[in-house]
Amino acid sequence: MDLIFGKDVKLREDRVLKRLEGIVSRDNLFTDAEHLVSYSYDALNRETLPAAVAFPRSALEVSEILQVASEEGFPVIPRGAGSGRAGGSIPVPEGLVLSLERLTTIHNIDGDNLLAETDPGVVTGVLHQRVQAEKLFYPPDPASQSFCTIGGNVSTNAGGLRTVKYGVTRDYILALEAVLPDGRILHAGRKTRKSVVGYDLVRLLVGSEGTLAVVTRITVKLIPLPEGRKTLLAYFPDVSRAGNAVRTVLRKGFLPATMEFLDGGSLRVLRDAGKITLPEKAGALILIEDDGYPEALERAMPRMKEILGEAGAFEVLIAEDQKAADNLWGARRALSPTLAKLYPQRISEDVAVPLDRIADLLRATEEICRGRGVGNANFGHAGDGNIHLNLLFDAQNHQQVESAEAAVGEILRAVVGMGGTISGEHGIGLAKRPYLSLEVLEPALGLMKRIKQAFDPKGILNPGKILP
Amino acid sequence: MDLIFGKDVKLREDRVLKRLEGIVSRDNLFTDAEHLVSYSYDALNRETLPAAVAFPRSALEVSEILQVASEEGFPVIPRGAGSGRAGGSIPVPEGLVLSLERLTTIHNIDGDNLLAETDPGVVTGVLHQRVQAEKLFYPPDPASQSFCTIGGNVSTNAGGLRTVKYGVTRDYILALEAVLPDGRILHAGRKTRKSVVGYDLVRLLVGSEGTLAVVTRITVKLIPLPEGRKTLLAYFPDVSRAGNAVRTVLRKGFLPATMEFLDGGSLRVLRDAGKITLPEKAGALILIEDDGYPEALERAMPRMKEILGEAGAFEVLIAEDQKAADNLWGARRALSPTLAKLYPQRISEDVAVPLDRIADLLRATEEICRGRGVGNANFGHAGDGNIHLNLLFDAQNHQQVESAEAAVGEILRAVVGMGGTISGEHGIGLAKRPYLSLEVLEPALGLMKRIKQAFDPKGILNPGKILP
Numbered sequence: 062m063d064l065i066f067g068k069d070v071k072l073r074e075d076r077v078l079k080r081l082e083g084i085v086s087r088d089n090l091f092t093d094a095e096h097l098v099s100y101s102y103d104a105l106n107r108e109t110l111p112a113a114v115a116f117p118r119s120a121l122e123v124s125e126i127l128q129v130a131s132e133e134g135f136p137v138i139p140r141g142a143g144s145g146r147a148g149g150s151i152p153v154p155e156g157l158v159l160s161l162e163r164l165t166t167i168h169n170i171d172g173d174n175l176l177a178e179t180d181p182g183v184v185t186g187v188l189h190q191r192v193q194a195e196k197l198f199y200p201p202d203p204a205s206q207s208f209c210t211i212g213g214n215v216s217t218n219a220g221g222l223r224t225v226k227y228g229v230t231r232d233y234i235l236a237l238e239a240v241l242p243d244g245r246i247l248h249a250g251r252k253t254r255k256s257v258v259g260y261d262l263v264r265l266l267v268g269s270e271g272t273l274a275v276v277t278r279i280t281v282k283l284i285p286l287p288e289g290r291k292t293l294l295a296y297f298p299d300v301s302r303a304g305n306a307v308r309t310v311l312r313k314g315f316l317p318a319t320m321e322f323l324d325g326g327s328l329r330v331l332r333d334a335g336k337i338t339l340p341e342k343a344g345a346l347i348l349i350e351d352d353g354y355p356e357a358l359e360r361a362m363p364r365m366k367e368i369l370g371e372a373g374a375f376e377v378l379i380a381e382d383q384k385a386a387d388n389l390w391g392a393r394r395a396l397s398p399t400l401a402k403l404y405p406q407r408i409s410e411d412v413a414v415p416l417d418r419i420a421d422l423l424r425a426t427e428e429i430c431r432g433r434g435v436g437n438a439n440f441g442h443a444g445d446g447n448i449h450l451n452l453l454f455d456a457q458n459h460q461q462v463e464s465a466e467a468a469v470g471e472i473l474r475a476v477v478g479m480g481g482t483i484s485g486e487h488g489i490g491l492a493k494r495p496y497l498s499l500e501v502l503e504p505a506l507g508l509m510k511r512i513k514q515a516f517d518p519k520g521i522l523n524p525g526k527i528l529p
Numbered sequence: 530m531d532l533i534f535g536k537d538v539k540l541r542e543d544r545v546l547k548r549l550e551g552i553v554s555r556d557n558l559f560t561d562a563e564h565l566v567s568y569s570y571d572a573l574n575r576e577t578l579p580a581a582v583a584f585p586r587s588a589l590e591v592s593e594i595l596q597v598a599s600e601e602g603f604p605v606i607p608r609g610a611g612s613g614r615a616g617g618s619i620p621v622p623e624g625l626v627l628s629l630e631r632l633t634t635i636h637n638i639d640g641d642n643l644l645a646e647t648d649p650g651v652v653t654g655v656l657h658q659r660v661q662a663e664k665l666f667y668p669p670d671p672a673s674q675s676f677c678t679i680g681g682n683v684s685t686n687a688g689g690l691r692t693v694k695y696g697v698t699r700d701y702i703l704a705l706e707a708v709l710p711d712g713r714i715l716h717a718g719r720k721t722r723k724s725v726v727g728y729d730l731v732r733l734l735v736g737s738e739g740t741l742a743v744v745t746r747i748t749v750k751l752i753p754l755p756e757g758r759k760t761l762l763a764y765f766p767d768v769s770r771a772g773n774a775v776r777t778v779l780r781k782g783f784l785p786a787t788m789e790f791l792d793g794g795s796l797r798v799l800r801d802a803g804k805i806t807l808p809e810k811a812g813a814l815i816l817i818e819d820d821g822y823p824e825a826l827e828r829a830m831p832r833m834k835e836i837l838g839e840a841g842a843f844e845v846l847i848a849e850d851q852k853a854a855d856n857l858w859g860a861r862r863a864l865s866p867t868l869a870k871l872y873p874q875r876i877s878e879d880v881a882v883p884l885d886r887i888a889d890l891l892r893a894t895e896e897i898c899r900g901r902g903v904g905n906a907n908f909g910h911a912g913d914g915n916i917h918l919n920l921l922f923d924a925q926n927h928q929q930v931e932s933a934e935a936a937v938g939e940i941l942r943a944v945v946g947m948g949g950t951i952s953g954e955h956g957i958g959l960a961k962r963p964y965l966s967l968e969v970l971e972p973a974l975g976l977m978k979r980i981k982q983a984f985d986p987k988g989i990l991n992p993g994k995i996l997p
Contacts, residue, residue, distance in 0.1 A: 173776050174883040174914075196782060220723045229723055231732070232700050245972045253881040254913040255688045255697055255953035257736045258961075259969050259995055260977045264699070264732030268725045285782040308641050314664060314753040357825035413721040415642040445722040446642075485723035493726075501727050504713045508983060509728045515979035527727055 070155045071135040072112035080133075081115060081157070084125040089116040089163070100158045103143040103150045104205075105492050106406060111138065111152030116163045120238060120246060120277035126159060127275065127521075128244030136524045137242075139271035141181065141213030144205045146409060147490030149217065149270040149526055156524075159275060161212050168278075170195050175283045176235060176252060181212025181276050185219075188281075197283040200227035203486065204397065215276050218268030220486030222319040225311075225444030226351075229486070231267045238278035239266055242517040252280055265512070270488050271523040273516040287352035290318075291362050292386035295374035296343040300324045301420040303345035306372035307443045308416050310349070310365055317351035317365070320444030321393055324423055326451075327400075327438040328392075334399045337392045340376060347374070347443065348393050350386075396440055406456030408465050412476040413447040413485030425475045426450050433464040447485035473499055489527045497529060538623045539603040540580035548601075549583060549625070552593040557584040557631070568626045571611040571618045572673075573960050574874060579606065579620030584631045588706060588714060588745035594627060595743065595989075596712030604992045605710075607739035609649065609681030612673045614877060615958030617685065617738040617994055624992075627743060629680050636746075638663050643751045644703060644720060649680020649744050653687075656749075665751040668695035668786075671954065672865065683744050686736030688954030690787040693779075693912030694819075697954070699735045706746035707734055710985040720748055733980070738956050739991040741984040755820035758786075759830050760854035763842035764811040768792045769888040771813035774840035775911045776884050778817070778833055785819035785833070788912030792891055794919075795864055795906040802867045805860050808844060815842070815911065816861050818854075864908055874924030876933050880944040881915040881953030893943045894918050901932040915953035941967055957995045965997060 071077050073092075081090050091097070091114045102108035112135070117123045130137045136156035143150055152158050164180035167188065171177065172195050179188060186206040192199050202221035203209055209219070215237070220229045236250030249262035266274055297303040300322070307320050323331075325344040331337045339346075349365060351358055366377045380386035400407060414422045423439055430437040436453035452468055454461040473483045473496045483493055483500050498506065510528055513520075539545050541560075549558050559565070559582045570576035580603070585591045598605045604624035611618055620626050632648035635656065639645065640663050647656060654674040660667050670689035671677055681687070683705070688697045704718030717730035734742055765771040768790070775788050791799075793812040799805045807814075817833060819826055834845045848854035868875060882890045891907055898905040904921035920936055922929040941951045941964045951961055951968050966974065978996060981988075 171883075172780055173885040175779060176883075196780075218725045218729075220725075224722055228696075228700065231729070232696065241972055247972050247976070248970065249973055251881075251950040251968075252883050252948045253915070253950050253953065254692055255881045255910075255915045256950035257686045257688075257952050257954060257956045258950055259957065259965060259973070260741075260980050261686075261699070261729075261732045261736055262973055262976060264729045265980075268729055273728075285779055285784050288782055311643060311753055312640055312664075314756055316753050353821070354825040354828055356828045357822040360822055360824045413719075413723045415644075415720050417641040442723075447721070447723045480720045482719040482721050482724035482726055484725050485721065486725060488725045489727065497727060500719075502716065504709055504715050505717055505727070505730055508715070508730060511983035512728050512980065515976060515983055 070112050071133050072155065072157055077133050078113065080129050081126060084122055085115050085117055089118065100140065100160065101152060103148060104146050105148035105151065105490065107148055107151055107491065109152050109154060111156045111158045112154065114158040114160060116160050118163050120240060123159065123240045123275050123277050124244045124246055127240050127242055130157065130521050131243045131519060134519065134521065136521050138523050139275045141210035141216070142208050144209040145213060145217060145490060146411065146487040147484065147492040149488055149490035151491055153524055161210070164277065167191055170197065172197060174252065176280055177283055178278060178280050179211055181210060181215070181279060183211050185209050185211050185214055192283055193286060196286045198286040199233060199281055199283055201230045201233055211279055212276050215267055215279055216269065216271050217486070217488040220447060222321060222442060224442060224447070225320055226316050226318045231264055233282045234263055234267055234279065235282050236280040237263050237266055237276055239274035239276045241274050242519060242522045247274060250280065254282065268488065270490060270526050272513060272526050273522065289355035289358045290350065290352040291358040292380040292389050293349045293362055293365060293377065294389040295347045295369040295377045296340050297345040297347065297374050298342055299344040300423050302373035303347050304419040304443065306347060306369050306374060309372050310368055313368055315361055315365055317349045317444065319350045320442070321348040322346060322443040323392060323396060323440045324438070326436070327396055327440045330399055330403065330438045331392055331395060334403065336395055336399065339392065342375065346392060348389060400438060400451055404453045408452040408469055410450040410469065410472065411447065411485045411487045412450065412473065412481055412483060413445065414476060414479045414481035416446050418479040418481065419443060419446060419448060421479060422448060422476065422481070426472055429468050429471045433468045435461065435465045435468050470496065491526060494527065494529060497527065538580050539601050540623065540625055545601050546581065548597050549594060552590050552597070553583050553585055557586065568608065568628065569620060571616060572614045573616035573619065573958065575616055575619055575959065577620050577622060579624045579626045580622065582626040582628060584628050586631050588708060591627065591708045591743050591745050592712045592714055595708050595710055598625065598989050599711045599987060602987065602989065604989050606991050607743045609678035609684070610676050612677040613681060613685060613958060614879065614955040615952065615960040617956055617958035619959055621992055629678070632745065635659055638665065640665060642720065644748055645751055646746060646748050647679055649678060649683070649747060651679050653677050653679050653682055660751055661754060664754045666754040667701060667749055667751055669698045669701055679747055680744050683735055683747055684737065684739050685954070685956040688915060690789060690910060692910060692915070693788055694784050694786045699732055701750045702731055702735055702747065703750050704748035705731050705734055705744055707742035707744045709742050710987060710990045715742060718748065722750065736956065738958060738994050740981060740994050741990065757823035757826045758818065758820040759826040760848040760857050761817045761830055761833060761845065762857040763815045763837040763845040764808050765813040765815065765842050766810055767812040768891050770841035771815050772887040772911065774815060774837050774842060777840050778836055781836055783829055783833055785817045785912065787818045788910070789816040789861055790814060790911035791860060791864060791908045792906070794904070795908045798867055798871065798906045799860055799863060802871065804863055804867065807860065810843065814860060816857060868906060868919055872921045876920040876937055878918040878937065878940065879915065879953050879955045880918060880941065880949055880951060881913065882944060882947045882949035884914050886947040886949065887911060887914060887916060889947060890916060890944065890949070894940055897936050897939045901936045903929065903933045903936050938964065959994060962995065962997060965995065
């Protein structure tokens with residue numbers, strides 16, 4: 062393939078490449094077509110070829126690379142697994158992709174102090190398994206956990222299914238080592254669960270999508286692994302009753318680990334794909350999983366079943382063992398792959414609204430989509446109001462594509478009007494940058510720009526992301 | 530009494546006072562001796578008379594006051610209940626104390642969305658009671674909860690007893706309304722449990738001790754009120770075994786709401802005061818409280834008792850009812866008042882260390898104090914490593930005072946050496962400003978200064994706090 066580069070791309074100069082090679086060695090710096098193409102996109106459907114890709118193997122190498130970038134004035138795009146849905150790691154043409162994939166060491170799992178220290182390139186699911194082997198628990202569980210990295214999770218403040226009970230990535234980061242755009246190494250936070258010593262630089266970096274610093278070491282808080290786990294599934298005739306049921310469970314004093322839901326559109330997609338048998342009259346599905354002392358679960362599950370029944374569920378199943386639980390998770394697990402297969406170009410949003418507006422959100426989405434001739438299938442984390450709206454359309458049909466894109470803007474405006482947020486867990490990246498100002502008004506926006514300026518006065522880190 | 534003011538104090542000019550009176554009215558602006566003295570100190574043993582005290586009754590009034598301050602160039606010291614232990618609300622001589630005591634409305638307790646919206650001047654304990662009446666729970670519980678305010682808690686990222694299970698104030702703040710030093714009103718955060726939309730301005734304000742903005746409205750996250758609660762007390766011969774026992778309980782999979790401890794020095798103070806009967810050979814005391822489903826507690830408590838016994842407790846008592854629980858809490862509750870009465874000028878630190886360094890911390894404290902002829906009595910939150918070290922000395926003895934102050938520096942250095950933090954929950958304020966750079970190094974310190982500059986370019990908000 063032909064690579065097209067701008068004229069003034071520093072990174073195409075031998076002198077600059079030599080400097081970078083001197084840092085990471087020849088084996089870890091690439092400008093060939095295959096690498097540039099492979100690193101030109103992430104999980105958002107867009108692509109831009111970078112000028113080079115580097116794979117540092119230590120914080121020191123990251124520091125030296127950023128020093129060169131700062132001196133020479135080329136942009137650097139930090140990247141984990143490239144699984145981000147908002148395009149946060151899509152390069153710019155004159156930029157260096159800084160892949161953290163080779164920083165994959167878990168340095169320490171410390172059961173005595175309930176923490177772990179890890180490199181950013183460690184896959185989240187690997188961290189899960191490793192701490193679980195020590196009877197410890199790192200709760201944040203983005204759906205992409207089997208391939209996303211913990212560094213990417215920090216960058217996007219990743220959420221997941223267990224937020225209702227356990228919170229998000231932000232709540233589990235004790236300390237960070239990060240490299241500033243000028244190459245200086247920053248240490249923020251402490252290994253203690255409490256510390257009030259100056260401004261919270263840790264939380265400022267969490268969710269900053271690689272625009273302020275490159276995270277090179279992460280100290281996460283762990284908790285004891287809950288002993289038991291139990292799953293329940295409930296079918297409802299419609300989403301409105303399902304939404305009420307979720308709130309009722311919470312109001313009755315239960316705080317399950319996950320409360321997932323699928324709407325009628327999602328169930329239709331699964332039925333049409335013919336993979337899952339679902340009751341004919343099911344218009345919504347709620348999946349509840351809780352963990353804790355087995356005695357507590359033995360008591361809570363039947364009580365929740367009762368509450369869900371009273372709230373309008375026509376069928377409630379409690380899994381008696383892990384195999385049955387896996388079965389109950391079948392529809393939820395099959396949905397994303399099925400959607401991806403049938404609608405590879407679908408637009409997938411990750412808005413969140415207050416719990417009592419979930420039904421309104423789905424109604425508004427349905428209306429907006431119907432008005433524009435676009436389909437929709439929605440699912441998500443009913444316990445925390447974070448709903449994945451999927452706009453379904455024919456990607457070959459130019460008008461449908463335009464309609465879907467227009468629908469997104471309309472939906473995001475409606476979400477903000479409901480007191481919701483335009484991104485619950487994916488971040489702004491490139492995808493939602495045009496919509497940021499729907500939610501972030503002055504003076505907040507000006508402060509964010511000044512913070513970016515304070516960290517990255519030359520603007521070399523992940524340019525064009527988040528801020529307009 | 531005679532009030533002594535500097536020459537160039539803007540706030541003594543009639544013109545400026547008139548402007549402020551025009552905002553808050555005569556009834557809410559004071560320059561008389563009684564008010565100035567009353568607002569010259571907080572819970573740190575220091576005082577400085579301010580030039581005036583204002584009591585705004587709305588965010589708009591706060592905004593107008595800050596606009597005047599910004600235009601005229603006088604410092605503003607935001608203040609909640611003045612219960613801070615680090616001197617974060619001690620005025621400067623030319624400053625206006627901005628007391629938020631009259632902003633005391635809880636605007637909304639929203640069980641459907643598990644949140645509450647409150648003014649900053651609401652007493653934390655009042656918020657606790659009000660949400661509890663709705664079967665909801667706001668977990669952060671600083672020891673001063675019966676008089677401290679939620680606004681002060683936000684400013685200091687207050688901790689408390691329940692951090693081990695529930696986290697700190699930071700983890701419960703969904704959104705903030707705050708007034709910037711130039712009077713502009715900032716809205717940060719959303720009412721949803723997930724939101725990744727730009728930099729985390731909420732967490733930047735939490736713990737910033739009134740140096741970045743004045744918080745005027747707080748949206749807190751609530752959870753369902755746990756149904757049951759149970760208390761257990763264990764006596765150990767020494768702190769080292771007590772510390773190990775705490776870690777063992779956690780390692781065995783239990784995560785109780787609170788794990789408090791008293792060391793031998795504390796037990797001695799209580800014995801000497803003659804108020805509490807304690808076993809002769811007790812050299813440390815651990816108090817565990819957990820909440821949740823009653824069935825879970827019925828099972829967990831005896832199991833923890835067993836573990837504590839195996840770890841060296843010579844007596845473990847489980848409270849069968851609330852009265853018995855109150856009894857078990859007796860020693861813990863009596864300690865602070867007894868210390869305050871016997872040693873009104875004691876120095877009280879709130880360091881935190883990794884859990885496996887608690888015994889080391891106590892050993893180091895004992896050695897440092899003994900070497901300087903100062904006593905110590907220590908207690909705190911063993912489950913999160915946040916220990917209140919109390920240096921006991923004769924306040925009339927100048928040399929003892931000096932020795933104690935020197936001991937503080939030595940202890941804080943040891944704490945940082947252990948990977949700990951110089952303040953777990955009180956903050957830096959005035960008291961620990963000289964020690965900030967023990968823990969916050971460059972480039973973190975420089976970034977904090979630039980953040981302060983971004984929010985408060987004229988430096989009028991709470992000058993002289995946190996940063997050197």
